[in-house]
Amino acid sequence: MQLSDFHKDFVLHFGEMGSRWGIARTVGQCYAVLFLSDAPLCADDLVEALGVSRSNVSISLKELQAWNIVRLRHVQGDRRDFFTVPEDMWEIVRTLVEERKKREIDPTLTKLRDLRMAEPSEADAYAHGRVTELHDLIETMTGFYDELSHLETERLVAMIRMGAKLKKFIAGSAKVLPLKSKTTEG
Amino acid sequence: MQLSDFHKDFVLHFGEMGSRWGIARTVGQCYAVLFLSDAPLCADDLVEALGVSRSNVSISLKELQAWNIVRLRHVQGDRRDFFTVPEDMWEIVRTLVEERKKREIDPTLTKLRDLRMAEPSEADAYAHGRVTELHDLIETMTGFYDELSHLETERLVAMIRMGAKLKKFIAGSAKVLPLKSKTTEG
């Protein structure tokens, strides 16, 4: 499992981006190697490819599995665990969004719901209003997300590719739908 | 600037979530305090409210400004710098998405473009294909994002609230538009 220069370039980039994406360097690199690989790989393949410790790879693979973005695969006649990444990239995107929502949004949604419940004292009136507004906004967005997430990939992609056409449809409906906004200011 | 229990609860949550959101604890807490505040606050208000060092607040405010999510405000007859968060939450969301795209996606887009350019050796053929596919996918998504980002907030929100109605429109168009997918070639 020596990596070609092409592979290395990609893999190192994923390692560097890791910290921005909220994952450890090795986790990003493991993912990158699996992403580029035609065939399923075992932990030792990754150790060799990346030159990191076996335990590091083991933990990184666990994390990737926790994220649901690598899959365990068993190879006929081999006792070792092998891993792959789904072929379908839209599937990958879906999972990534879902998992990030789970980690980065859902806990806050819960907290906002709780805070909103509390009967605010005089001094907290403004803050309570802000919390309420934020909670409503996030619910609106996650509601939209939930609807999209149930679409078949084909339709979702169709929509994404639609772009400008979508705009026109919205433009038409916007006149009809009552909008909740800070009164037209101009 | 003593924080009420209500404020504290919110602020501590933002601090804890910070690491998941890719910001330091104090950065998250500063933002939270500003978010809940009716009036603009100066650095020392935050020092007092959070019990952290002046320099920490200073750096945190710089980071928040780098993210474009707090604004410098000058108060009549006061030499100090004051800070606020935009009132309009959709504005905040736009900025957040824009900045995260800049940090988490754009560098990878550049890298993928470069890798795609390279003429792949025999051994890199599969990997090169994966890179190409990933590049196409991200361009499709950022293209869609660019279009949406130019919509006025009113229309954007109208669209998000539309949900189910949007589905029907897509369903109709999907039959008409040629879809690029695994099963259907050219």
Place this chain on the structure above:
DNA sequence: CATAAGTTTCAGTAATTTCTGAAACTTTGG
């Protein structure tokens, strides 16, 4: 049940990131 092939755990170390406090710097008004 013994062994070998493989995986996981964990205590300690290394690396990185965040935070502090003091010093340096900037700006305004006299």
Place this chain on the structure above:
DNA sequence: CCAAAGTTTCAGAAATTACTGAAACTTATG
């Protein structure tokens, strides 16, 4: 130009997170 009020910088301390290597554990097979 000086003094006062404010802001920024930065070297080192503290805290957190990532990584290693060795030991413990698991499981398939003779």
